[in-house]
Amino acid sequence: MxxxxxxxxxxxxxxxxxxxxxxxxxxxxxxxxxxxxxxxxxxVGYKVDISHVYYIDPGPFENYTKEQLRLLVEEAFRVWSSIEDAQLPSFVFGGFLDEDVTGENIDDYIPPQHLCYTDLIPLGEACKNEFIQKNISLILFDDDSSISEQRPLARPYSGATFQQKITGSPSKPENYLQTSIVISTIHNNFREIFGTLVHEIGHLFGLAHTSLNQQFIDNVEDDFALQFGKFVPTMFSVKNIGFGLYDQKALPKPDDVLGIQNLYPSTNLKxxxxxxxxxxxxxxxxxxxxxxxxxxxxxxxxxxxxxxxxxxxxxxxxxxxxxxxxxxxxxxxxxxxxxxxxxxxxxxxxxxxxxxxxxxxxxxxxxxxxxxxxxxxxxxxxxxxxxxxxxxxxxxxxxxxxxxxxxxxxxxxxxxxFSVFAPTTCEEIDFLKYQQIITPDLVLSDSASSSSSSGGCSLILSP
CATH class of the missing domain: 2.60.40.1120 (Carboxypeptidase-like, regulatory domain)
Structure with missing residues (x-):
């Protein structure tokens, strides 16, 4: 040493x-x-020696079928689980929910005061929620922004993650038991939706936002943005930026890899x-x-x-x-x-x-x-x-x-x-393979710009 x-x-x-x-x-x-x-x-992370179950919002959605979104979710989980020298917990698709989740019924799925600790007795009313009690994580798709209007998102973020149940107490948290994710699909931007999914699943596993290469984020020249995108970590949080950082956020960078390895280390990592x-x-x-x-x-x-x-x-x-x-x-x-x-x-x-x-x-x-x-x-x-x-x-x-x-x-x-044009090992993601996984008829947008904010958010509310 x-x-x-x-x-x-x-x-x-x-x-x-x-x-x-x-x-x-x-x-x-x-x-x-x-x-x-x-x-x-x-x-704090999930236990790796057991399988965890998630259910998906069935829609209907304007631009995607529920089966297409299910495949997207599976691929987003696979992006993280394929990282070497990390032993991640297994998440298994349990089925589709019985109804479309909107702003009108969101309280039945993500109660407003939702963070539950198993060592706090008695548990609050929100902790009696069926999905929280059964440790069933949820992935919901907001097709009309009605969910984001009912939750403290400040603006219609591309996505948000809600840690809902943790073993232990606020001062001694141990393991996650249940988490819910909300993804906006209102803009029909395939690249942004998939990048947001990968980002929010990073939150689900326990990663917070990273902050890296901030020197460059104000430079919005098109050629520069294309070069810089490959250096943007998946867990980087960006708001009100015009160029398509989410184009490349679906591919974890070394910063993201180190984070997930530290959270779920393999036996030979050290x-x-x-x-x-x-x-x-x-x-x-x-x-x-x-x-x-x-x-x-x-x-x-x-x-x-x-x-x-x-x-x-x-x-x-x-x-x-x-x-x-x-x-x-x-x-x-x-x-x-x-x-x-x-x-x-x-x-x-x-x-x-x-x-x-x-x-x-x-x-x-x-x-x-x-x-x-x-x-x-x-x-x-x-x-x-x-x-x-x-x-x-x-x-x-x-x-x-x-x-x-x-x-x-x-x-x-x-x-x-630094130079964004210097030789680098950071690669650009091939969105075509994800397009083909879902459907050969899916329209792949060339532009990741939209009126939505390009920043995912992990929200933690006190019990």
């Missing part, structure tokens, strides 16, 4: 090392997850991977919370990039005592390679409120910068060092020192540091 200490904060190391035994997450607590057990530091861990402090040695940390493989920095929000999940309403750790970041199960580490804030299109409820725009306002081995607050933000890690190797105690005096605006590592 390597340890790299910057000279500036040597006197601060002893305190950090004492705190490390208390706050460092377990080896499985990396990436960004919707729920983390604050006692074990483990992310032997094939490495770790980089550290903390964020300001010029006075004070913890800095909830910065967006990015590790980039220098061989393919836009594609092989991995995100982690320091402090992780469950920081509610600015209450830092509820964070999973003070300011730590932990990239576990990284592919071996050479990496840079950077810190940034959040663009308007990926605001913390979208990442998780309870975040606010003032979460991280220091300037973006790279980490370097002699990291100091008052130096060039582009001064960087390379961290090389081999399989089974861990580099710990990376101390990233930020300048909190510069709080005028959210900044990022400039676009000039």
């Amino acid at each position: 390597k340890k790299i200490f910057p000279k500036k904060v040597f006197n601060f190391i002893l305190f950090l090392c004492i705190m490390a035994e208390i706050v460092l997450p377990s080896s499985s607590a990396a990436y960004n997850f919707i729920f983390i057990n604050q006692e074990t530091k483990k992310p 032997s094939n991977s490495a770790s980089i861990r550290g903390y964020i402090v300001d010029e006075d040695g004070e913890y800095v919370y909830l910065g967006n940390i990015i590790a980039r493989n220098i061989e393919d920095p836009l594609c092989k990039a991995y995100s982690f929000i320091a402090g992780n999940v469950n920081c509610r309403e600015g209450d830092k005592s509820t964070c999973s750790g003070p300011s730590e970041f932990s990239f576990n199960h990284l592919p071996p390679g050479a990496y840079t580490i950077e810190i940034e804030g959040y663009a308007n299109q990926t605001s913390p409120e979208i990442l998780w409820p309870g975040f606010n725009e003032d979460t991280f306002l220091a300037s973006a910068e790279y980490w370097n081995i002699d990291d100091q607050a008052n130096e060039s933000p582009l001064l960087k060092s390379i961290i090389s890690v081999s399989a089974r190797e861990s580099v710990d105690d990376i101390i990233l020192v930020v300048d909190s005096n510069n709080r005028d605006e959210v900044t990022f590592i400039p676009e000039s540091e």
